Structures are given as structure tokens and as C-alpha cells.
Amino acid sequence: MTEPLRFHYDVDGENFSSAGEASVALKQNLRKLGYSPEVIRKVSIAMYEGEINMVIHANGGVADVEITDDRITIILADKGPGIADVELAMQEGFSTARDNIRALGFGAGMGLPNMKKYTDDMKIDTEVGVGTTITMVVLL
Amino acid sequence: MKVSDLLKAVSLKAVVLDNPDAEIEGVYVGDLLSRAMSHLEKHNAWVTIMTNKNVVAVGSLSEVSCVILAEGTTLPPDAVEAARENRVNVLAADLPAYELCLALSDPLASKP
Numbered sequence: 001m002t003e004p005l006r007f008h009y010d011v012d013g014e015n016f017s018s019a020g021e022a023s024v025a026l027k028q029n030l031r032k033l034g035y036s037p038e039v040i041r042k043v044s045i046a047m048y049e050g051e052i053n054m055v056i057h058a059n060g061g062v063a064d065v066e067i068t069d070d071r072i073t074i075i076l077a078d079k080g081p082g083i084a085d086v087e088l089a090m091q092e093g094f095s096t097a098r099d100n101i102r103a104l105g106f107g108a109g110m111g112l113p114n115m116k117k118y119t120d121d122m123k124i125d126t127e128v129g130v131g132t133t134i135t136m137v138v139l140l
Numbered sequence: 141m142k143v144s145d146l147l148k149a150v151s152l153k154a155v156v157l158d159n160p161d162a163e164i165e166g167v168y169v170g171d172l173l174s175r176a177m178s179h180l181e182k183h184n185a186w187v188t189i190m191t192n193k194n195v196v197a198v199g200s201l202s203e204v205s206c207v208i209l210a211e212g213t214t215l216p217p218d219a220v221e222a223a224r225e226n227r228v229n230v231l232a233a234d235l236p237a238y239e240l241c242l243a244l245s246d247p248l249a250s251k252p
Contacts, residue, residue, distance in 0.1 A: 019194065019197075020193075020194055020197035020198075020201075023197065023201060024197060024200065024201070024226065027200075027201065037182070037203065041182065041201070041202070041203060044201045045177055045201050045202065048177070048197065048198070048201050049174065049177070052173075052174075052194075104173075104190075104192050104194060105171055105172055105173040105190040105192070105194060105195070106172075106173055106174070106194075107172075108172035108173065108174040108175045109174070110172070110174030110175050110177070110178050111174050113178070114174055114177055114178050117178065
């Protein structure tokens with residue numbers, strides 16, 4: 001492969017009861033491309049957590065996935081409120097999700113930690129009042 | 141043990157059974173989706189009382205062999221449809237989670 005493969009997904013911020021559609025679509029694409037189950041699992045879980053975060057906190061956003069010979073890069077960008085304290089947000093169990101969202105089973109405070117756990121590299125660029133861009137890499 | 145064999149061994153209802161030959165290796169119990177996503181192993185049976193469509197997404201992404209709804213909880217129609225589309229087995233039990241896990245324990249232990 002010389003030319004990178006690219007997928008783009010718009011993440012709808014209105015409908016968090018069906019959030020996860022971009023991750024499921026990405027998973028199906030990776031499966032068709034023949035990646036190993038372990039790679040697919042890591043990428044789709046990291047992507048799902050990021051997608052859910054954008055729906056819960058940022059009224060949606062965009063997800064871009066780029067696949068090259070040695071890595072899958074996921075870039076999630078939103079124009080949400082930004083993360084005031086990244087170190088705190090990275091702690092397992094810390095969540096600012098509202099009660100109605102917790103009632104759906106979200107808000108465990110494991111989203112960002114899971115994204116880190118399932119990827120080989122994760123970078124958070126965030127500015128309060130401007131938005132957040134998260135770049136994750138899974139090595140192939 | 142296959143999901144279809146578990147259905148014979150324990151009193152469970154098959155809500156969606158599109159992949160009856162899926163092998164069960166271990167059980168995870170929990171309702172917070174991200175915690176489940178962090179701790180679910182591939183091929184686990186996942187016991188939960190959470191029933192919205194996201195349960196199907198988490199089950200699918202985590203590659204569980206089946207979701208088992210405890211305590212008589214039921215999936216709404218859109219979630220059933222999503223489970224069919226994604227070939228996620230969904231079973232249901234009237235037992236609360238603890239009693240359900242006790243019922244699962246012997247059959248799963250005897251056929252690793």
C-alpha cells in the first residue's frame with residue numbers, strides 16, 4: 001500500500017441513544033479490508049469511546065481515519081467546550097456526564113482511559129471554549 | 141461451551157440468536173458501558189441489566205459471544221434490530237445477576 005486509505009465520519013451530536021454508528025461502520029470497513037481481529041477490536045473500541053465523548057460533551061464532531069502500511073490513525077475533532085484539566089479527565093472514574101446520560105450506562109469515567117489503553121499513542125489538543133482534537137494511533 | 145449448548149443447560153430465553161455456535165469463554169457482569177468495554181474479554185458472556193441500543197454496540201465491538209439480560213429486562217425494538225444487524229446474540233433471564241451467574245457457573249465450568 002502506498003496511498004493511505006482514508007475514511008471520514010460525521011458524528012451526530014443529537015442522538016446519543018444510537019451513538020456508535022461511526023465506530024460500527026469503521027469496524028465493518030476494517031473487517032472487509034482483512035485486518036486482524038485484535039487490531040479491529042482496539043481501533044473500534046478507541047473510536048467508540050471517542051465518538052461517545054463527542055456526542056455527550058461536544059454536540060458531535062468529525063472522525064477521520066487514515067490507514068498506512070504500519071499504522072491506523074484516528075483523528076477526532078470537535079468544537080465542544082474543551083477539557084479544562086486533561087490530567088484529571090484521564091483519571092479512571094472521573095466524569096462530568098449528566099445524570100440522564102449516566103442512566104444510559106455512560107459516564108463511568110473510563111472513556112479517555114480506555115482510548116489510551118487500546119491505542120499505542122494518544123495525543124489530546126484541547127482549548128476551553130474552542131474544542132478538542134484527539135489523535136490516536138494503533139500500530140499494525 | 142457454545143451459546144446454543146448454554147441455552148439447553150440453563151433456563152434462558154433467546155432474544156436474538158444469529159450466531160448459536162459462538163464459544164463462551166468466561167463471564168463479565170456490569171452495567172456501566174465503558175467499564176464493561178475496559179474489562180470484557182473477547183468471547184465473554186456479558187451479564188447486564190442495561191438495555192439500550194448501546195449495549196449492542198459495546199457487545200459487538202468487544203466481540204462478546206452473547207449478552208445476557210438479567211432480572212427480566214428486555215431490549216427495545218431498535219436494539220433488537222441492531223443486534224440482528226450486527227449478529228450479536230442476546231439472551232434473557234428472569235433471575236437477578238447474582239443468581240444468574242450461579243446458574244451459569246456449573247455448565248460453563250464443566251465444558252471449558
